[in-house]
Amino acid sequence: MSDIKKLGQSWIFNWFFGFSQIPTDEDCCIYMKSVLCCAKGDGVLSQQEKDWAIGFCASWGVADWVIEELKAYDADEDIKDVIARSPQVSIAQRDLLLTAIRASAADGEIHEQEKKKILQMASIIGVKEEIVEQLEQLHQEELALRQKRVKLLYPEKSPY
């Protein structure tokens, strides 16, 4: 991998997750599969939700095979089995829940049904309801700050 690519990856993993090292492609793939399983739950994963999650993963500069594998992924596995494949993802329960919440919001509001599903998945992977509420709150704050930023930077017209 080129040093320049690593530079961008270091930056982005640090910004979003506070990491000081670049995760392996294998871990990124396992992580995002667990996100897709979580966002799907026992229900439906919309194309928009899946696209959002895969786009986020692509922005980390992962290898092409990761994206290809995620695109083809049905997200029908037991989330506990997926997580167990990586010691790193095994301590990223809250992280993957936040990304699942963000993905669930990609096609508009998060519906009650979706909230219930996230709570259910959280309970399966051992995250308390009170933490899920904090993650949902954080997600709302992220959305609001992004909106505020875009409006402040380009009040009239976006250059792109």
Added chain:
Amino acid sequence: MSDIKKLGQSWIFNWFFGFSQIPTDEDCCIYMKSVLCCAKGDGVLSQQEKDWAIGFCASWGVADWVIEELKAYDADEDIKDVIARSPQVSIAQRDLLLTAIRASAADGEIHEQEKKKILQMASIIGVKEEIVEQLEQLHQEELALRQKRVKLLYPEKSPY
């Protein structure tokens, strides 16, 4: 450029800037040169500040030549001349100021001297003091939210 690379680029430009298209490498280079000129002002640009800015640019998946050119860039040009080279960057004054503020904070607190420098550059490119204050406020909110996120996701130990 591969479709997978474009996927990641679309995602990241949308997340940070609300763009619905991917900027050209030329515009990214001009934009980041203007950021470096702004962060340097008539003073000093630390290596940490420069690295932060170049890392952010690398995370957009720009071509290698952009990063090479930025690394070698002295940031001694007149910021107005730099901006004038791109119609897109010419409407991104607030945007480049925010990124310059973020870069200035990369080596710790933003000092009074740096705040003064940012204000001076803002005045040169036609951004009012009250908007600069809003950009600085936004930057503080971004920092706080990032810190809150990292702490909530990994209260004990980061996997990377």
